[in-house]
Amino acid sequence: MSIIEERAKRTKWFMDARFGMFIHWGLYAIPARGEWVRSVERITVEEYDKYFEEFNPTDYDPKSWAKAAKEAGMKYAVMTAKHHDGFCLFDSKLTDYKSTNTKAGRDLIREYIDAFRSEGLKVGLYYSLIDWHHEDYPAYGDRNHPMRDNEEFKNKQHNFDRYLEYMHGQVRELCTNYGKIDIIWFDFSYDDMRGEKWRATELVNMVRELQPGIIIDNRLEASGESSGSIKTKNPSVYSGDFASPEQIIPPQGITDVDGDPIPWEACITMNNNWGYCASDKMFKSPKLIIRKLVECVSKNGNLLLNVGPDANGRIPDESLHILSEIGKWMKKNSKSIYNCGKASIEKPEWGYFTQNGKFLYAHVFDGNIGALPVPGIKGKVKKVRLLSDGSEMNLIDTWNIKEFPDYAFINFGPNPTATYPLPDETDTVVEFELI
Structure with missing residues (x-):
């Protein structure tokens, strides 16, 4: 069976589901200025540590999150196990920089997985290939690192192979310690940090061995800026099972070089940030999001809609309202979403x-x-x-x-x-x- 045929088999449920929840959550919920706050504000590890010391989401209740997702008509979810700041919401044995060592004292990913599984939803894990906390991740001169222009890091030596061992080891933990995982969502490649720089073939082979049937996004070689070799007739081993356009719905959907459809999923925020941002009240209307879900499906795509819980572990009221309104529409009309795709008839003007x-x-x-x-x-x-x-x-x-x-x-x-x-x-x- 070819890579493309295997991809089609793995993604059948995904293409039928059409609608999922993205969850961006971590230490950055405390400063509440978005998930890239460390990079944007050039915050040092030492300065950022105060959020690690403070982190104690006493209202974290993933069962309520799962119920909200299910009521909205979502069929799967993807949660940040580790974002770019390197903080782990799971009990990794490879680092002390994890939720079990905070005041929370809990493996928050395990609770998420158990809660969403209990509601019958598929579970996915987001894992950042980037790590601004690990001492062996390149800092000075990197496009994204918080210390990219800090002269103190100019001559710092990094053992990138040691970082890769760490990164691969954490992915192994996620694929081993939490039962069946339906999606792993890697993020992201850029500049020369792509493909085999991540030892991507080795990583993908390990993931598929540990989690047969899992689906993987395309960001081991691509990003929101491009789709990579998934659009070719000869995709790489690490090309992924679906393309992942970000904050946009492709005008014509996504197809390969011959015009044949490939699986894709638009990841979209409810406001203008992924992580919690207290000042960002620019929430999209339920009407707009419902129509954009329809647009995705009409182009053979999925919609992964994000929520950014606050420092206490609560999904913002505005997001819960949006999910509730989508759910009301889905209860009556989901038959036109699930198991559906592009029609054999051209788009009408209305x-x-x-x-x-x-x-x-x-x-x-x-x-x-x-x-x-x-x-x-x-x-x-x-x-x-x-x-x-x-x-x-x-x-x-x-x-x-x-x-x-x-x-x-x-x-x-x-x-x-x-x-x-x-x-x-x-x-x-x-x-x-x-x-």
């Missing part, structure tokens, strides 16, 4: 199509004057229903549509030529069962 076999879902964002024209299905429709409540709809045939024989027409009220408000202004979904 919204999007998603499709699952003979079922075509029209996601109507904008109302119409009179009847709504639906392209590409004239003469192919067996049945029409409003998905949210299953109520019958009919194709209409009135005097004022005679000039447009290539379209089927529907309306959302009894008078076929009248104008009615959409039943759901966020996204009204009409299910067409095709012949």
Whole structure:
């Protein structure tokens, strides 16, 4: 079986699930200025240590997180086991820089995994290839390191092989000590820090041996800036199982060099930061996020939606509200998301199509004057229903549509030529069962 065939087999559940939760959480929740605060503000290890000493998330309750994810209609989650600052939320035997050595005194990743599994959700772990705490990770002159322009680090010698042993060892721990892991989400490659610089083939082979069936993102050789060899017909061993566009939904989805679809997942924040940022109140509306989830699915992609819990371990109220509103819509319309992908019919001007076999879902964002024209299905429709409540709809045939024989027409009220408000202004979904 080829790499591409193996990838398709592994990602089947992922492509059916379509919607997941990203969780960025760590010491950076205390300064509350985003997860890159150490890099942006050039904070030294010594200065950052005060957050390690203080870390005590007394309200951490991953069971409530898992329930919120499930209620929102999410099928899987990915949580930061270690972010770029090097702090571990798991009980690694390879470092003292971990949650079990803080006032929390707990393996927070184990609790997350147990909680999300108990809700029937797939579990993923984010692991940063970058480490600003480890003394053997290159500092001076690196593009991202907090000490990149600190002259004290200019002549410091780093044993990068020793760092790689540490990094590989921690990945081994994550793949060994927590039962079945469904996703490992590496982040990220840049400049010459990519591919075999990470001993990527060795790392991937180890992960796949320890966790058969696990899916891996593409950032051992790529980043949010590019997809890497996953887009070729001859992908590398470490090309990953899915592409990971960040803070953008690709205009045409993501395909390989021949135009064939490949698995992809857009990772998106609810506001403008991944980690908790107390001043960032620029939250996207539930309406926008629902529509962007639909857009992802219509382009054969997934949406990984982020939450950034605060220093006490609480998901912000704004995020919980968004998740709740998405959940209300998903309860009525999830059939048009799960197991669906790009439709065989071109995108209409009033919204999007998603499709699952003979079922075509029209996601109507904008109302119409009179009847709504639906392209590409004239003469192919067996049945029409409003998905949210299953109520019958009919194709209409009135005097004022005679000039447009290539379209089927529907309306959302009894008078076929009248104008009615959409039943759901966020996204009204009409299910067409095709012949």
